[in-house]
Amino acid sequence: MHKSEIVIAGDLSSPEFRLPVLRFSGRGTGAPRTYIQAALHAGELPGVVAIHKLIPHLLAAEARGDILGDIVIVPKANPIGAAQWFFGELQGRFELASRVNFNRDHPLVPLAELPSLTENIAALPPADQLKRHLVSMAAACDLVLDLHCDDESQLYAYLDAEFWPAARDLAESFGLEAVLLSDGNSSAFEEAVTYAWRHGDLGGRSAWHEGRISLTMEFRGTRDVDPETAEKDALGILSFLKRRGVVAGTPDRNEPFTGPVAGLDYVQMVNAPVAGAVLFEKNIGMAVTAGERLAVLVTEPGNPDRDHVVTAPTDGVIVTRVSARFVRPGDNLMKIASSELSHQGRKPGGALED
Template sequence: MDVSEIIIAGDTPGVVWRLPVFRFEGASAEAPRIYIQAALHANELPGTALLHFLLDRLRQADRDGAILGGITIVPQANPIGSAQAHFGELQGRFDLGSRTNFNRDFPLISLEDRDCLLEQPDLYSAADRLKRHLLHMALGADLVLDLHCDDEGLQYAYIDEAFWPDAADLAAALDMKAVLLSDGESSAFEEAVAHAWKHGREGERRTTLPGRLSVTVELRGTRDVYPELARKDAEGVFRFLVGRGIVAAPKAGLQAFAGKAVPLDNIEMIRAPEAGAILFHRDIGDNVKAGDLLATILARPGAPEGTIEIRAPQDGLVVTRVSTRFARRRSDLMKIACAEPSRTARKPGTLEA
């Protein structure tokens, strides 16, 4: 195993960011290469815990000569975000300097332009240089896992339709309850990787990518950072590595993926019609029917008829829920995965800012 650091100069004097990178050299040129990162949203730490335990397994596999494919791991992909706290609370999702989501605005390039990502670094802010380094590393692999988590959520993933159903082995290995099939129309990290693969050369656009995978894995919620969960998830990723021929080990029998796989157009984004305290009536993992009471908003507490009931627009599975208990007008409350498309118009790209 090789451990190195990528040094990123800050945007003000005296500031330098260090990005630790763990690499295992594979013994087989035919085996797939994988890149895994966590905590791009710096306050989402289940993936960091997972990679801590996965690295233990991989060091042992390395000592045993069992690493077949190249493995690159970045356990904390955003040192800039890790340093950004506001009134004592780690932010991590948005760059306080630019107000940009750390998982947006990745360069959408063709694969042949990969090396251009690191040219003329002085033209870019520290956050943009970080993004360009992460994308450059990922584009040297065949498989890419970007580990995130939701606010309160089930184990699920965003997977470009180009990779489905081939990615069902990952969904099964991590015991996912849902897969949200994305349309590849955003500048988020995993979609920027897929964009480069689809556009290997200028003017090219592939619709199938055999042997490739770029996925955002949502490891439950922000508070689900426990050693037993991290070890379980690390074992799941290890089984995936074995199944894909990256690590040589006996293949454990996996149950087929049994969760829901639905396009983003089938996701009901439940939002608050007015501001107020939130009383949830349904939890993540609940299967709901059309008309079921999901939440009550105390828009005018204490006043007659001061409450607003929010009901399920159609049958589905509650995949996520916000952890806050106060909503602003039009705040997101839940995601529900449904069998039918939502009647709410959705722009192409991500579900949330």
């Protein structure tokens, strides 16, 4: 394993930021090249600890000569967000200088123009430097795993619809509980990678997506950080790499996938109609029917007549649930994967939420 650092120049009086990169060299067999990163939203740690548990497995495979394809790993992909602490809390989702989500506004360039992303890069704002470095490394690979987590959620993934059902091997490696299919219209990291692939030479492929995958993995909720879960997730990553021929050997996990598969336009965003304390009546993973009670919002403590009941807009499965227990009007409460078109349109840019 080779360790290096990418230096991101600061602006104004800001210090420089350092981005550690771990690389395993394959045996030159023509196996897929893999890129894995975690904590692009700096406070989302399940992917970080999964990588921590994965590294010993890869070191052992390296010692055996079982690494067939090059592997690039960025264990903590956002040193800028990791430095944003206010009033004792990490603010790692949005860059404070621009107020832009760290997983939005990634550069959309054709594959052949990847080298241009890092030219004269130090003159750019730090967050733009970071995004350019990450996309340039990832889009040069064939398999790209961007590890995130939600508030409270099932284990699920976002991926371009073109990758399904070929990505079922990934679902079986991780034991995914749901798959959400995007349409490639946003500037999120995973879709910046697919943009480069879509607008590049096929390299002998019959289609741009053949033998490739770029996805956002949501490793459950922010509090799902423990050694047993991390080891299980590490074995999921390793199993996927073995299935795709990046690492030699038999996959360690094989769990039949039976969860919902829903396009983003079929994900029901259940939002709070009023402000109040949240009393959830349904948990993640539960199947619900239209009109079924999901939660009660306590708007006037001591006066039950003012309670507001939130019901399911359609049949489906609860994929995520907000971790906050006080919400404002319009705040998201749940995401439900369904077989019906969502009752509300997506925001411009293609993402479900900011």
